[in-house]
Amino acid sequence: MLVVIADYQVLTDRETATHLDEHVLGLIADHLAAGIDPDEATIFTHSAIAALNQLLLPLLSLVTVPELQRNPTVKDEITHSGRSSVSGLMFTYPAHQAADILFCKANLVPVGQDQLPHLELTRTLARRFNERHAPLFAEPDALLSAAPLLLGTDGTKMSKSRGNAIALRADADETARLIRGAKTDSQRHITYEPDSRPEVASLLRLAALCTGTDPHTLAADIGPGGAAELKRVVTEAVNEHLAPLRAARQNYAADQAGLRRILTEGNHRATEIAETTLQQVRAAMGTTYSASPSR
Structure with missing residues (x-):
């Protein structure tokens, strides 16, 4: 099991990310309290895995602008962002999520019902890469819970950014x-x-x-x-x-040093996985270059 803390996502609808360190460590505490075992699972932050983010470029080459525009989750987030225009990060976020899933060659992704369009795009990108370059990625399936959709307290989609959710840290x-x-x-x-x-x-x-x-x-x-x-x-x-x-x-949450240690170890494991996958992607695309031996 790999658990991504999508810290780059904060910047999709904000100009700055304040108290990010506090929020990241809080999310790790949430996961541990919910039963995630850091010895069995890899908990990592999106921003720390350079090879994962480098996968975004070849994946973006496989998706069209109209396909991104049609994504209903992106359209909904743009509507609720309260902005006249949105950043390229928000617009391309489905491709970022695809990189989060495909870098570790995940075959099963626990999602809510609203995330199904994102996962379908991930499946499409995996299929297109396999057809265009080499059979490298599985097409991951969705894992829906008994309640694939819960509304927030305001009757709309539950979301931390909309302030309509109940946090685990709440008393x-x-x-x-x-x-x-x-x-x-x-x-x-x-x-x-x-x-x-x-x-x-x-x-x-x-x-x-x-x-x-x-x-x-x-x-x-x-x-x-x-x-x-x-x-x-x-x-x-x-x-x-x-x-x-x-x-x-x-x-x-009281053991901040322990939380940082878990994240450091998780980032290290995720980096190793991402670098291996990136090497395979480069080989499949023919972008592995080496200098000729000197004579």
Whole structure:
């Protein structure tokens, strides 16, 4: 397992990246608290792996501008960036993600439903490279969870940058505040109808995931209790489920030196993998050059 911390992604819709070091180490603590074993998995930062980023150029040669423009995830991010124009980094981000996946020849990628277009482009680029140069990359498959799409507290796509997510570092009181402000609808009786009541359904699904129950059953139990009771149930379920993870995260976050050591080791392992793949890509493309022996 390889876990990328996509620190370059911060710059897709921002001019500067503030407190980046703090956020990166916090994400490592999140991963460890969630059960990622750094001895079994490789945790690395995108910006530290030069050979990975060098793969971007040949991959960009395999994708057209209209294909990038049609990517629905990019279009959505551009819409929500609040800018009249976007950087080339944001526009080409699907190709960056393809490099993140293909550098280690990944065959399975855990994603949310909104990331499926990105993964499909990765599959396309792998296929085009194999056909144009040499059979080097597998076409990776998506690994979807039982909840491939959860809405944020504002009823739109959940995203840290949009401020509508519940962070693992958040305490119980902050979690309760965020869920109290979550969008529902005007109907008092609670039912689980994902198509017609997406905001309510997303909250029910979240509580069901945390408690191991069925969202239909939860909806029936809450029934006439309305949005207030729904949010109480969700808050209790989320805080109870996350309590041991948050305690573990606090312990990991306290050991900053340990987190940096994990990242250093992960970056080293990822660099070795990326350099091997880059050499293979160069050989396939005929761009491996060496000086002639002197006579």
